[in-house]
Amino acid sequence: MEKTVYVIGHKNPDTDAVASAVGYAALKNILGYSNYKAARAGHLNPQTAYIFNKFNIPRPQYFQDLQPKVRYYMPKDFETVDENVSVWEALGRMESTGLRVLPVTDRNGKYQSLLHYSAFAQKILTVLNPEKPRPIATSINLIQKTLNAQPVISNEEDSKLLKYTVLVGSSSLESWEERLKSHNTENIVVIASNREDLLKITIENKVKLLILTSGFVLNKELRKLAEEHGVSVIISPYRTSPTSMLIAYSMPVSVIGDLEIQPVHLDDTLTKIQAALKSSPCRYLPVIDEQNKVVGVISEHDLVLEPNVEFILVDHNEMSQAIDGIEHYKILEVIDHHRLGTLSTSYPITFINKPVGSTSSLITNLYKEYRVSIPKEIASLLLCGILSDTLGLQSATTTDFDRDIAEYLSSITNLDIKELSSEILLAGSQITGRKPSELISQDMKIYNEGKICYTISQVEVGNTKEILDHKDEFINELEIERRSNKAIFSAILVTDITQLSSILLMTADEEFKPFVTFPKLEENVFYLQGVVSRKKQLVPLIAEQVASYKG
Numbered sequence: 274m275e276k277t278v279y280v281i282g283h284k285n286p287d288t289d290a291v292a293s294a295v296g297y298a299a300l301k302n303i304l305g306y307s308n309y310k311a312a313r314a315g316h317l318n319p320q321t322a323y324i325f326n327k328f329n330i331p332r333p334q335y336f337q338d339l340q341p342k343v344r345y346y347m348p349k350d351f352e353t354v355d356e357n358v359s360v361w362e363a364l365g366r367m368e369s370t371g372l373r374v375l376p377v378t379d380r381n382g383k384y385q386s387l388l389h390y391s392a393f394a395q396k397i398l399t400v401l402n403p404e405k406p407r408p409i410a411t412s413i414n415l416i417q418k419t420l421n422a423q424p425v426i427s428n429e430e431d432s433k434l435l436k437y438t439v440l441v442g443s444s445s446l447e448s449w450e451e452r453l454k455s456h457n458t459e460n461i462v463v464i465a466s467n468r469e470d471l472l473k474i475t476i477e478n479k480v481k482l483l484i485l486t487s488g489f490v491l492n493k494e495l496r497k498l499a500e501e502h503g504v505s506v507i508i509s510p511y512r513t514s515p516t517s518m519l520i521a522y523s524m525p526v527s528v529i530g531d532l533e534i535q536p537v538h539l540d541d542t543l544t545k546i547q548a549a550l551k552s553s554p555c556r557y558l559p560v561i562d563e564q565n566k567v568v569g570v571i572s573e574h575d576l577v578l579e580p581n582v583e584f585i586l587v588d589h590n591e592m593s594q595a596i597d598g599i600e601h602y603k604i605l606e607v608i609d610h611h612r613l614g615t616l617s618t619s620y621p622i623t624f625i626n627k628p629v630g631s632t633s634s635l636i637t638n639l640y641k642e643y644r645v646s647i648p649k650e651i652a653s654l655l656l657c658g659i660l661s662d663t664l665g666l667q668s669a670t671t672t673d674f675d676r677d678i679a680e681y682l683s684s685i686t687n688l689d690i691k692e693l694s695s696e697i698l699l700a701g702s703q704i705t706g707r708k709p710s711e712l713i714s715q716d717m718k719i720y721n722e723g724k725i726c727y728t729i730s731q732v733e734v735g736n737t738k739e740i741l742d743h744k745d746e747f748i749n750e751l752e753i754e755r756r757s758n759k760a761i762f763s764a765i766l767v768t769d770i771t772q773l774s775s776i777l778l779m780t781a782d783e784e785f786k787p788f789v790t791f792p793k794l795e796e797n798v799f800y801l802q803g804v805v806s807r808k809k810q811l812v813p814l815i816a817e818q819v820a821s822y823k824g
């Protein structure tokens with residue numbers, strides 16, 4: 274079974290994170306791996322949304338978190354059985370495929386019940402109990418199909434599901450007629466051989482179905498009589514005893530399926546379904562989607578196997594910035610341009626990390642290394658990733674490598690670097706009407722240094738005044754963020770893309786405050802001249818202050 278590999282950027286994704294994920298998944302597809310898909314760990318920020326709309330590119334799949342869910346552990350191969358199929362046919366399929374269970378569905382694929390061996394054994398025993406013979410719920414068509422019998426006379430009701438009493442035609446004529454009469458309110462199936470006197474009485478008593486065993490045929494006269502009395506006739510290739518036994522197996526699976534077993538949903542967590550799995554008599558549960566359609570089965574055994582999805586991280590490598598729950602899954606590759614964080618694996622992985630301006634530059638370079646051409650819309654997207662992360666190739670993180678790659682993409686796409694830069698930076702700096710909490714969480718990163726945690730958000734603006742006017746609201750929101758993360762401080766870097774400088778709004782633990790050595794503009798606000806990069810300029814300075822605080 275081929276696993277799905279998701280290429281995913283960090284939480285609160287920026288344009289570079291999303292563009293890299295889409296660009297890298299597309300490269301894998303071009304290289305012939307169809308199981309790679311782009312994903313995102315958050316909503317698109319206004320700039321990224323603007324870019325995806327501008328180039329009309331579908332947004333990658335959104336994951337809220339990666340808590341272990343049914344969908345990630347469910348095996349891909351499964352089969353269902355239509356409720357009208359006979360038990361005989363269904364058991365044959367279980368036997369030949371080795372499947373332990375078959376979800377029974379209606380004609381729209383919706384879940385009805387679960388067929389498993391112990392449900393089958395239980396139900397068949399009640400039907401075949403010689404002490405208390407019970408009518409069998411089946412149809413004449415199902416009996417004919419199960420017996421591989423030759424139809425001779427058919428009637429309209431042959432497809433109807435009814436309760437049939439099965440009698441074997443034998444004994445003296447008188448007692449046979451009595452027996453028929455004693456069941457005359459029921460739907461009777463008679464299994465008989467070639468005794469013409471007995472057949473005549475049987476037909477005259479208007480039984481529903483006459484089964485002739487061992488390939489015997491009706492003479493013309495009896496055939497006519499059967500037609501007149503509305504008796505269906507089939508010829509079984511078997512003798513009496515296998516014929517009567519097979520009739521029990523002609524019941525449709527809808528009669529045999531276990532109705533007690535409730536289905537689980539694709540997005541149910543494993544913790545949630547564990548109790549239900551334990552109490553399922555077959556240790557299997559059917560899985561349904563939102564429309565109640567069966568999409569698989571899951572067993573206790575599947576939970577101890579590896580999940581069916583794996584991940585490639587782009588534009589981050591610190592676990593605190595990765596999507597929640599990632600620790601349950603295998604990380605195959607990391608492609609990034611940030612400082613090294615806390616990631617460790619128990620197996621070797623591809624790890625590409627270079628101190629360049631954007632992950633999009635690294636992804637573009639991989640297309641070159643593999644010598645494959647870049648689709649135009651992907652080239653446009655990657656160019657935006659570079660220009661967004663480097664503030665239009667202006668930030669201190671920009672390298673010649675990024676400039677060369679941007680030129681290359683610009684010539685492929687015929688997009689002007691300067692124009693596109695101001696267009697997307699403007700789209701990202703529209704803050705009017707947006708709540709402080711939204712601006713803080715849109716691009717917030719959590720950093721862990723041992724036991725110490727802090728958060729730094731970033732927002733790009735055309736003018737810092739609008740933020741400073743609402744300073745108190747920002748500080749309040751930052752304080753909420755700080756407490757919920759148990760952080761020593763929470764800050765937002767407000768970068769003026771016209772001045773290429775920033776201010777830093779910060780709320781900090783009293784004990785940490787003395788270690789913040791930036792020039793103070795006013796209470797809780799610092800001025801960081803020439804600082805535009807959180808990763809390359811701000812975080813190294815902060816890390817020093819945190820180190821001296823830890824002492």
Ligand SMILES: [Mn+2]
Pocket residue numbers: 289290588610630631632662
């Ligand atoms: Mn980046």
